[in-house]
Amino acid sequence: MTETATHQQIRFLARLGATMGAANYPVTLVRQMVERASAAYGVPSDYVAFPNHVQVIGPITESGTPVKAAHVKDDLRFDQTFPLARLVSDAMTGRVRPVEGEARLDRILQAPARFPSWVTVLGYGVQSAGLALVLEPSPLNLLVATVLGFMVGVFCEAGRRVGLLQHLVPAVSAFAVSVICIAGAHRLGFDHVSLRALIPPLAMFLPGAAITLSVVELTARDVISGSSRLIAGFMQIAQLAFGILIATQVLGTDGSQLSPEAINKIGPWAPWLGVAVYSVGVMLFLAPPLSFLPWLVLITYTAFTAQFVGDMTLGSYASGFCGGLVLTVAALTISRRSGAPPAITLILPGFWLLVPGSMGLIGVTELFGADGDSAFPATVISMISVALGLQAGLVIWQLVKRRATRRALGDGRPDPVQ
Template sequence: MAEAGDQALLRRFLLGLAEGMNAAADSVDKIRDTLVQVSRANGREDTDFVVLPTVIIIQTGAGEEGRVAIRSAVNASFRFDQIAALYRLIDDAKRAEIAPLDGIKRLNDIGAMKPSHGWVVRTFGHAVLTTGLALLLAPTWEGALVAFVLGAFIGVAKLVRSPTLQIVFPVFAAFVCAIAVFLIAPYFAVGDPIKLLIAPLATFLPGGVLTTAVVELAAGQMLAGASRLVFGLVQLSLLAFGILAAGTLVGVGSSSYVPLQTNEAFPWWTAMVGVLLFAIGNYLHFSAPPRTFGWVLLVLLVAYGGQVVGSALIGASVSGFIGALAMTPVVLWIATLRHGAPSQLTFLPAFWLLVPGAAGLVGLTEAIGTTRGFEDFTEALISIMSIALGVLIGTALYRVVHQGAEELADFHIEVPASLTEEEKPPFWARLVPGTPRTFWRRRRRRPTPDHRGDASSTPAATEESSPFSQATES
């Protein structure tokens, strides 16, 4: 009974870890690898997992003794402080430094964590985040001011914690922001109105979801990757619908959905200010731990620098490949440091900075609202694929350098114990004395009446018939 109780606690603990990593937007292949390591650290080699974005199945034990636990994952998302606490717990669990029961208590504490910043600071952080992204996408001072105001409005609205409202809130946010931008654009030099719309909607864009989906598909996780890809495209469609509905209400022409070229030249340091503001906004809005700010800023600078270099060398549509390829080893290296930051905490802001979701939203809006067709949307999908490919290659190169290139596929099917037959030794082996099931041993166990009194044969017969000897040989 004690062992069964320990297995039940371990299953619940592993389910909680998987659900937490899902809330941290981690890929299912990484979640499964983590669960395997934690299970082995707790002395369980006979554990199997099925991890999907919304369903988690864990089995402990093999054959008829196996027990299965199923959890339907909730649609939750963690702040950066919760992600940091979760990965500290995972590191302890991998080293078997925490019991499953204590791990379950810590998971509950992580889920109930209050933000380290108040609602005013978090709202201001969202406004700063939006302003920094606006300086990168539509660099005009008027556009940055409009983005700050819209970012503050969205930051306040996001404080409402209602699962029902969260379903329709992205459409509402896109609708309100689009109306404001379309009404202001004729009177103020806000730059490209479509790109300016991306800034306040940045935290709704499924850039990380789409990139994770492509990574999972490339890793062979077809169910998880396909479901995430459809989910991300539906999110983009809802945002595009909100923009198009606002354009229809205001009465804008189809040309208003086409990105405009900005003639105003900004100094080079404007982009650096935008990246810095973007990092500060993420730190404040998502309540990131103070020690992780420098690491997030470093990854953002590497990602943006790689994107700029890629745009100059191979073009803007696949520039995200260079940015993702440059940032991925840095992210994984930071995660291995003693005072580093979890990979997801630095990955997510970099995904938003590379803006795969923004490119998809612009392309989808143009495809529906104009007569230009799906050319721009196709370019957006190519941009998403290039970023995912950069993440894949960067991860592979890092693992090859630090773990070696040799990997063996584990393909083995256990046969039920009740159907397993004991392997019989070959006939020639049974002719050799001293081997299991030898003919000579059976003959020596049957002493004849003429040799019972023979002192030389009695010890041998006694040794062969000893229970300890039989148990040792068998």
């Protein structure tokens, strides 16, 4: 391989790794990609991988050592992760040349949004309505969650268009949603405001995925990446809690008037309908390919059923663990089928349905209220529960995979899993 080809490969791997980071791949998978792709291309390389920066170092040559670093400023949209996953798979097996891979990477990064802004806003409103049916099924809450979902969707679109506002959107959205809910509750003569009524419009800001990725990375001894994600996740929750608390102070509401109790005024079937409504909202808001819909419905119902059964049999904290475990195993199993979407695209929507992510917002808010002594430990346990469930799912998958490999090799048959 010529020196120019070596430089092309190193640059491609660095850019691909940085793009994976922008798509919320754990650095464990970024490392795996660099190692396997380097082996496939036949050029040894070393690397440094962080969530927002990847540096790849090529072999020593007479003219020096090629070093390429890459960073992607903005997170990838959900629809961009599908062609990215295919490119990652091709790179790890050497099916794509570096020049062709960079061209595909450019097309992925430059791809326009699939839907106009109004469809995205509509989708977020529908998604919020679905979560309202799951968390607090009542006619009033369903109406409020839908309208406020549209409002937050507009805020998100404004943040995307004006980069300086993007980091303020979570706090501003939490403040606006809380002011409207608290003022409306006072107007209607309610003696409390349900925290679960505030969650559906703010669901996209809950850092369930970030917390889970941090646990995966910390258990893999990627301490720097895991710690940074963990801190970023708690900062996101703090922004939401700050917006809610400012709203309560502005309106003179006592923190004890914020209730986490769940109320179902529609019927036991409402949460199950909410999962379907939520899935439709995800399709409009995140704009994945239309072929993703049946897989999305399958994975969301699987995750919700696991959480529901876990809550009924083991309790609320264990429900997150059960949901995360089953979600991971199901996503990995589905991704092995021909024509199925990548596992990482299946896991993200499932996170927003699991209760611990929502309990994180409730716990931090209560931390400044009457129940602060027990809220923070409950919050930590709830969020870590789903993360450990995901990690357990990965361990189970690897054990089953190794056993299938040994059995296939012992029988002299091709490996059915690989």
